[in-house]
Amino acid sequence: MERWRIVKAFTLGPMLEAAIPKPGNVNRFADFEDLSLYHFLFGNTSVLPVYYEAIKTGELVRKGIIEPNEAGIGELIKRAVSESRKAQDANPNFGVITLSIPLMMGLAMARNIMEGPEKAAMLLRESTVRDTMELYRAIRIANPKGIPSGVKYDxxxxxxxxELFRDGIDLWALAEMSCERELIFCEWVNSYGLSYQTADRLVELLKEFPLEEAVVMGFIELMAEETDTLILRKAGAEEAERVKDAARKVLTGDMTVEELDTFLREKGDLRNPGSLADITAVSLSLLALSGLRVEMRGGKVFGVI
Incomplete structure (x- = not known):
């Protein structure tokens, strides 16, 4: 796939995700005390050069110019996170960066969109301990909320x-052992199954509803089915389950979207479904890569592929 086509898609997706008024997240109508829509705009555009280089690296692997274990996924993630941090003072896009870079590299090696996850998984399996060390440095730069201390490989x-060097922990090994507490790593080892499934669902919803309504509905369905690992880490299993229950009530008509949003914001950002927002961002990137465009109909914005 053409480099800039991938770059544009994976820039537009996260910006759409951030702007659309999804319950419990930063959006064009709501900020948190320490995180605003502007952080997302600055953070998601600052990574463009690194994204371009990641895709170029994927092409070099495809052509056999470099080996898969020389792709440097960890270094690329660290550099992207560093560029984002230079542009703003929060952590709007660590999850999106970490999800996107391996997939973009895989797409650069693939014949079509559906083959991208397979290629990304190959790169992750061929990663090195150095990649994991660079990912750890990226995490330290981003400083995401809810990272546990006192655990193995803290x-x-x-x-x-x-410890990582001693035990030979590459990115794939790290993902396998960390999947339960981080949705990003589950996507790595499960071939981006949830991201692609969400993209497919959004395609169906976009046939019936305006863009924002379709994305909000798809997001609530996602919340009702999947445990958000950011909430799990920050607030615990009970709160994470309460969020899922609230989302289910919206789907059954026992709660409005507005009531859900109020519930999610009752404790500041403690119930912020940020991991599922990252999945939504990647899903929207996949739609953009598939040709998503917008049209006005009766004063409303519709997304068309």
């Missing part, structure tokens, strides 16, 4: 790099 421990 991100913030001075001993972690020695």
């Amino acid at each position: 991100v913030y421990s001075d001993d972690s790099f020695r």
Whole structure:
């Protein structure tokens, strides 16, 4: 696939996700105390050069010029996170960056969109311990909320790099052991199944509803089915389950979208479904890659593929 086509798609997707008024998230109508829509705009555009290089690297692997274990996924993620941090003072897009870079590289190696996850998985399987160390450095730069301390391979421990090297923990091994507490890693090892499934569902919803309504509905369906690991890490299993229950009530008509949004914001950003927002961003990127465009109909914006 053409480089800039992938870059544009994976820039537009996260910006759409951030702007659309999804319940519990930053959007064009709502900010958090320490995170605004502007953080997303600045953060998601600052990574463009690194995204371009990631795609170019995927092409070099495809052509056999470099080996898969030389792709440097960890370094690319770290550089993208660093560029984002230079542009703003929060963490709007660590999850999106970490999801997107391997997939973009895979798409650069693929014959079509559906083959991208297979190629991404190959790159992740061929990653090195150095990639994991660079990912840890990226996490330290981004400083996401809810990262546990005192666990094995503690991100913030001075001993972690020695332990990773000793045990030979590449990105694939890290993802396998961390899937339960981080949805991003589940997507890595499950070939981006949830991202592609969500994209397919959004395609169906876009046939019936305006763009924002379709994305909000798809997001609530996602919340009703999947545990948001950001909420799980920050607030615990009970709160994460309460969020799922609330989303289900919207689908059954027992709660409005507005009531859900109020419930999610009752405790600041503690119930912010950020991991599922990252999935939605990648799904929208896949739609953009498939040719998503907007049309006005009766004063409303519709998304058309």
